[in-house]
Amino acid sequence: MGAVLGLLAGVPGPLxxxxxxxxxxxxxxxVELVSAVTATGDLAKIPLGVAITLKSGWKTYWRSxxxxxxxxxxxxxxxxNVAAADLAFPVPHRFELFGLQTFGYGEEVVFPLSxxxxxxxxxxxxxxxxxxxxxxxxxxxxxxxxxxxxPAGTAAVSDDAALISRYQALVPDAGAKARFSxxxxxxxxxxxxxxxxxxxxxxxxxxxxxxxxxxxxxDKPKVEILEAGxxxxxxxxxxRQPEAPDPASTALTLTVFDGTRALEQNVVPEIxxxxxxxxxxxxxxxxxxxxxxxxxxxxxxxxxxPCVLPVLIxxxxxxxxxxxxxxxxxxTGFLASAAGIVTAFMALAGVLIxxxxxxxxxxxxxxxxxxxxxxxxALLCFxxxxxxxxxxxxxxxxxxxxxxxxxxxxxxxxxxxxxxxTGILATVLATPCSAPFVGTAVGFALARGPGEIVTIFAALxxxxxxxxxxxxxxxxxxxxxxxxxxxxxxxxxxxxxxxxGTGLWLAFILAQQTGLIAPTARxxxxxxxxxxxxAIPALVxxxxxxxxxxxxxxxxxxxxxxxxxxxREPVLGALHETAAMRADWTNPxxxxxxxxxxxxxxxxxxxxVYGPAAPDGILLPELLSSDGVMNALRxxx
Numbered sequence: 001m002g003a004v005l006g007l008l009a010g011v012p013g014p015l016x017x018x019x020x021x022x023x024x025x026x027x028x029x030x031v032e033l034v035s036a037v038t039a040t041g042d043l044a045k046i047p048l049g050v051a052i053t054l055k056s057g058w059k060t061y062w063r064s065x066x067x068x069x070x071x072x073x074x075x076x077x078x079x080x081n082v083a084a085a086d087l088a089f090p091v092p093h094r095f096e097l098f099g100l101q102t103f104g105y106g107e108e109v110v111f112p113l114s115x116x117x118x119x120x121x122x123x124x125x126x127x128x129x130x131x132x133x134x135x136x137x138x139x140x141x142x143x144x145x146x147x148x149x150x151p152a153g154t155a156a157v158s159d160d161a162a163l164i165s166r167y168q169a170l171v172p173d174a175g176a177k178a179r180f181s182x183x184x185x186x187x188x189x190x191x192x193x194x195x196x197x198x199x200x201x202x203x204x205x206x207x208x209x210x211x212x213x214x215x216x217x218x219d220k221p222k223v224e225i226l227e228a229g230x231x232x233x234x235x236x237x238x239x240r241q242p243e244a245p246d247p248a249s250t251a252l253t254l255t256v257f258d259g260t261r262a263l264e265q266n267v268v269p270e271i272x273x274x275x276x277x278x279x280x281x282x283x284x285x286x287x288x289x290x291x292x293x294x295x296x297x298x299x300x301x302x303x304x305x306p307c308v309l310p311v312l313i314x315x316x317x318x319x320x321x322x323x324x325x326x327x328x329x330x331x332t333g334f335l336a337s338a339a340g341i342v343t344a345f346m347a348l349a350g351v352l353i354x355x356x357x358x359x360x361x362x363x364x365x366x367x368x369x370x371x372x373x374x375x376x377x378a379l380l381c382f383x384x385x386x387x388x389x390x391x392x393x394x395x396x397x398x399x400x401x402x403x404x405x406x407x408x409x410x411x412x413x414x415x416x417x418x419x420x421x422t423g424i425l426a427t428v429l430a431t432p433c434s435a436p437f438v439g440t441a442v443g444f445a446l447a448r449g450p451g452e453i454v455t456i457f458a459a460l461x462x463x464x465x466x467x468x469x470x471x472x473x474x475x476x477x478x479x480x481x482x483x484x485x486x487x488x489x490x491x492x493x494x495x496x497x498x499x500x501g502t503g504l505w506l507a508f509i510l511a512q513q514t515g516l517i518a519p520t521a522r523x524x525x526x527x528x529x530x531x532x533x534x535a536i537p538a539l540v541x542x543x544x545x546x547x548x549x550x551x552x553x554x555x556x557x558x559x560x561x562x563x564x565x566x567x568r569e570p571v572l573g574a575l576h577e578t579a580a581m582r583a584d585w586t587n588p589x590x591x592x593x594x595x596x597x598x599x600x601x602x603x604x605x606x607x608x609v610y611g612p613a614a615p616d617g618i619l620l621p622e623l624l625s626s627d628g629v630m631n632a633l634r635x636x637x
Contacts, residue, residue, distance in 0.1 A: 024144040028055045028134050033126065033148040034110070034160040036590060040124055041155025044532045046115040047590060048148065049164040050074070050087070050130060052108070058136045059106045062092035064211050066102035069139070072111060072132040080125035084116040090170035091255075091262035094207055094220070101220060102135075103209055110167035114534075125149050154515055157588050165590035169597075172255055175263035176598040182256070182265055183231070185272040187238070187248040192218060192269065194234040196256060201449040202229025203258050208236060211253040215244025292459045295441035299463020302438065333419040334472035338465035340423020345461030346454070348427070353450045374510040374554075377428065381503030385496040426464065438622070442603055509553045513587055526575050531583030533595055536610055539579045545636050546610040547575055548617075550583040550592060557622060558605040565624040574633050611636025 023032040029052055036047040050072070052060060061069040076085045089111060092103040117124050126148045133141050175181045180203065184195035196206055203225060210218035221234040234256070238247055248270040255264045438460070445456035511517045531548065539546050549566070551558040565571055583592045585604055596606060599619055607620040607629075614636040620628060 022146060022148050024146065026140075026142060028058045028136075028140065029053065029060075029142065031130065031132075031142075031144055031146070033113075033128065033146045034164060035148060035150060035158055036161040036164045037150070037155040038158050039151050039153035039155050040117060040121060041153070042121045042530060043155055044116070044120055044530055045534065045591070046117060046124065046150065046155075047161075047164055047168070048113040048115055048126070049160070049167065050111040050113055050128075050146075051160075051163070052105075052111075052132070054105075054107055054109075054134060056107070058134050059095060059102075059104045060109065060132050060134050061102065061104040062209075063089045064209065065104060065133075066095075066209075067100040069102055069104065069135060070133050070141075072130065074113070075129040075131075076126065077129070078127040080127075081117050081119055081122050082115055082124055082126055083118045085126075085128070086114045086116075088112040088114070088168070088171045090167045091172055091257045091260060092209075094209075096220075110163060112164060112168045112171060121152060123150060123152050156515070161588060161590065165588075165593065168590050168594060170260055170262070172257070172262035172264035173594075173598060174265060177594070178258075178261035178263050180256075180258070180261065180263060182254070182263070182267070182272070185254065185267050185269050187269045190238050190240070192236045192238055192247065192252075194221070194236070194254065194256065196232045196234065198230055198232075198258075201261075203232045204229065206232045206234060206256060206258040208234050208257075209255045210236060211255070212247065212250055213245060215241035216247055216250070217241075291441060291445075291456060295438075295445075295456045295459035296463040296466075298438035298441050299460040300466050302460075302464050303467055330475045331472045332416060334468045336416045336419035337423040337426070338468040338472065340420040341427050341465040341468070342423075342458065342461040343420075344424045344427035345457045345464075349445075349454050349457035352457075353453055371510055371513050374506050374513065378503045378506035378510060380425070381499050381506065385500035385503065389493065389496045423465070423468070427461070438603070506554075509586065512553055526572075526580050528580050528582045531581045531592065531595070533591065536581075537615070540610050540612060540615050543612055545578045545633060546581060547578045547633070548581045548583060548606075548608045548610070550585060550596065550604050550606040550608075552584065552586040552604055554586065555604050561605055561607070561624045565626055565629060568626070571626050571629050574630060578633070609633055609636045613637065 023030065025031075031053075032051045034049045034051050036049070037043070040046060052072075054060065061071050063071045065071055071089075072087065074085060074087050076082050079085075090105075090109060092105060095102045095104060095106075115124065115126065126146075128146045128148075130144045130146055131141070133139055169177065172178070179201070180196055180198040182194065183197045184193070186193050192210060194208055196203065206221075206223055208218075208221050212218070217239040219237040219239065221236045224233040224235075225231075226233065240247065249268060251266060251268050253264065253266050255262060257263075441456050441460060445453045508517075528549075531550075536546050536548075549558075551562075566575065583589075583595065585592045585596075596602060596604070599606065599608070599617075601619075605622055605624075607624060608617040609620065609629075609632040610617045611633075614632075618632045618636055620632055
């Protein structure tokens, strides 16, 4: 350590900070202030980031740098409309040099920076003095004066939002995002023993950093992988100076990480060891089979959700129009639709696996946050409605007919391709709905590895395809439907209205996302405030009950919960007595994505109740009931 500090002392620091600007460049680094939003909106916390790109071989430091170095710090003196700035630290890497252990980052890092404005909704002018250290064979301290101005106005997502979100997801929490937990922490002679359990992907190369009072030093852990990676035992040698406290009775901060997965927890080993009761670790297969049944049931229920039902009716109406067709043709048509559903779910699973591997936020229905997707789907719904009304005749759905002409001019194959595309459409329209069991299954899958994601999504697709498979297996079931007649004309008109209504709804959401129209909220008399996870503990300490509603304009199930539960007595009256927060996920929001992940959820709706008796929150089911909400409110209070 002395040698490194000697090198540091022998290197002259850079000149004083120059005129403030949003970026700075040195021979070893490029530093830039970036924002996840384009304006302040009415945000209580404004998500920014300090992005540092380092020359190959150089590194900078974590909040606890280890045997040498010092952490980045930021000073906001001179800023306009900035009350506080909180710098967060993503999971670090361990570096070893000359027997020294240090923790930090190489190549690139973004430190999420949360700005609290004094006057939410007003412009901010951030003037930040950043101090940090970079090291290779020598160490150089730097100081930059950085500036970033954000105007008032709608807080639209910026080009840097994904980058900030990716590193925000790497900031350790209590383990919900990482899907592993501390099972036991105890001091054994001159070592600290940590037992780690993973509920997600198997543990590969876990590591641990221990922060404690001066005089206590913890070496690199020895790691033993157990139960095929479901458990890991980490043993860290303790170097205790004579004046240092007993590590067994001392509060320690543990940061445990495995690659990019990380948790952070404050523990007192002797207390943790007394109360910890490690739960039995079940084989992965024993947990997967029940969840496959949950996924299958959830997929089946999706058929009666308002997002998907029009597609099933569309298919049945097509069958009635060709009631005299051979059963073989009817069977192959429904099998093609089922194949389209399962294929679409497999494609969706592949996309989510790729996005998860890249470090981006993932979730059920997140494509509805993209204006291009909304616009294309709205046009498709309008085209389907026009086709059902007979304004033009192209095999349903329209895209299928066009693809059929390109793929093969043979007439018999076009209906099959049309049926296949109908299945794909059913899957696409299913994603803004969260039926019972769907959220549980998706949360289980997305918190685990690629194998579980593919398996669970295959079960969801099979569940959604079950009605199609049932008719394909028993074509005579169609005989139970009324005979074709004039009533079919009225049904087709109603079906066309349903599809056109879906298109209008999608166009309305698109207009809100692009700022063409302002979002509207129903006046329910509840004093809804913007979601702020950091404010919840303080409200609970004041004795208040906090109700968090995570919703989006494109979420049909969310709207059903509002209309039939939240906006009706006795729940409506009870919510007037709570601190009600609304988290709007219509557009991408890194803070909301992280909040969902902290509960193992990757889709909405999600509702959580906090209170003095439930400071960690009571998670409610996707489909709310009046009794369920009232019981949670009473329990939290």
